[in-house]
Amino acid sequence: MYQRILIANRGEIALRIMRACRELGIETVAIYSEADRGANYLDLADEAYCVGPAKPADSYLKIANVISAAEVGNVQALHPGYGFLAENAHFNEICRSCNIDFIGPSPEAMAQLGDKNAARSLARKAKVPVVPGSEGLIENEEEALKFAHDVGFPVIIKAVAGGGGRGMRVAANDLSLKSALQQAKAEAEAAFGNGAVYLEKYIEQPRHVEVQVLADTHGNAVHLWERDCSVQRRHQKLIEESPSLNVTPKSRKAMCEAARRLIIEAKYTNAATVEFIVDKDGNYYFIEVNARIQVEHPVTELISGVDLIKQQILIASGEKLSLSQSDIKCTGAAIECRINAEDPKKNFQPCPGKIERLIAPGGFGVRWESHAHSGYIVPPYYDSMIGKLLVHQPTREEAIATMLRALAELKVDGIKTTASLHQEILSHSAFAEGRIDTTFVERTFGG
Structure with a gap:
């Protein structure tokens, strides 16, 4: 097992990885830009190094600076999180050439699946339906x-x-x-x-359904069921849930097995998400693979009971998967709302600035993932997401009710957020009845 890991990311996902490492007894080295200097979550790392100015190109995306921090921090491995360099095969290769394990797939598998045209060819070879x-x-x-x-x-x-x-x-x-x-x-x-x-x-009014997969270096691979990400705006996901509504048990099993089959065909290891679109008739088609952990991974954690970040670290360190496919059950219903610092009433204009007051919701079945806090200044240089609000309940109806209650409890003063839009979506009869697709938000709420 690793003694020290560098987290090559920021914000919510950096904090999420720190927590998993702490529970595994692993020390963490964080990096930060000048814009993130002094952020509270950095205090939870064992060490933290500045990697450059505010702009991502000069800091979080500056490969030489990130590698220097890893070498100074004397780490054995690096976790890229999502975004930034997480799917950069060249960076992956550089890490390994510097004797730093990259917590993710091999550079070759990443490059192959990162090229959507090559990924489609691989899917055909694995007998996975493609558009x-x-x-x-x-x-x-x-x-x-x-x-x-x-x-x-x-x-x-x-x-x-x-x-x-x-x-x-x-x-x-x-x-x-x-x-x-x-x-x-x-x-x-x-x-x-x-x-x-x-x-x-172009498949008109499709549903967007993705399958979470884990694969180790010993030839074992499992799926952890699916997430429905159909509620999105301009291809940006807003709400994710599991299980997916309106997918038959037969189709669900076939889709999940197809995802697992593709990952095996690609000789892929670590966590991956295989994305599909589902048409009005229930036919599913492969679209791409995300060769990293995803923003919405806690949805899968809630319904499966599996800590995906810990699994990533264990797999990268060479351990065999301790789970077989029959061990992985889908229990209850989970929903995630991405809380972004944006104003839905002004065409989702970004709203950086100081959060004067933040009251996070809680209670049975509620999970709040965020690095933000009262007094936190949301910088204008990065993704606008300030937190993820998740709920898990025995049924979808109960999950919706809990999410509406949690959204009402959430208070973020000083900036605008998308919380009010989530309340509108979750209160809409079409959402309650599962009559949604990737065009639902724009058709119903504009923007």
């Missing part, structure tokens, strides 16, 4: 138009190195396809340094 798409990259308008005419509009353009909805555009006709193709390429180039794109048939 009809271009055989390779789309190089020009002529190729894009030919594909669209062959499969029929609408189509969706996706960046090979994409994520978070960037480099993604939907086109309904020739004219919009030409325009969207250039926009997607430019956006992907700016965001990822890679403007390569491919096309897929």
Whole structure:
């Protein structure tokens, strides 16, 4: 087992990893930018080093600075969390070349699954259904138009190195396809340094369902059931829950086994999330793999009783999975609301600034994951999420009731948050009845 781990991240996920390490008896080394200097959660680390100025490119994304902190901190391993360098295969490789274990998959598996076109090919090989798409990259308008005419509009353009909805555009006709193709390429180039794109048939009003998988270095792999992430705005997830509504037991089992099969085919180790879209008829199609822990991982922890961060660390240290597939039950219903420092009434405008007062909810079945506190200053340089509010109850109806109660208890004074929008969504009859898809929020609430 490791003695010291560097946490190459900030905020809520850094705190989450610190807590898991403390319970495992592992010392932690934190990093921070000048914008995060003095943050309360850093006090829980055994050591903390500044890695640069506020901007991510000069600090959390500065590979040389992060590696220097790891070497000065004398760590055996590094946990990347999510975002920043978590899915950077080059960084993964550098860590290993410096004799620092990267708590995640191998660089090769990460690179293979990080390329969406290669991942689709691998899925086909593993006999996992994929959305009809271009055989390779789309190089020009002529190729894009030919594909669209062959499969029929609408189509969706996706960046090979994409994520978070960037480099993604939907086109309904020739004219919009030409325009969207250039926009997607430019956006992907700016965001990822890679403007390569491919096309897929666009599945209208789909559900977004993802499967959590763990795989060790001894050939063992298990799934931990699914999460439904259909409540989203512009491809950004707002609410996640498990189990997924309107997925039949047969389809659910098949989807989860398909995810596990794909991870085995990829020779992947550690935690992964295999993402699918589900159409109106219940057919599921692979879309991508997230080669890291995800924001919504506590949803799975609540329904499975498995600490995913601890499992990541144990797997990376070479231990065999202590769980078999039959050990992993889905118990009750869990819901997560992402609380962002944004104003829903002003087109989700970011609201950095000082939190004058923060009262976190509690009570039976409530979990609050956050690094924020009264007096905390939300910086403008990073993701706007300040916390995750989760509930777990025997039934979905009870979980919704508990979440509404918890949202009413949550007080964040001094800045605007998305808590009020979550209350509106959870109170809506369509949500209660499970009549939701990835377009639900924009169709119902605008934005």
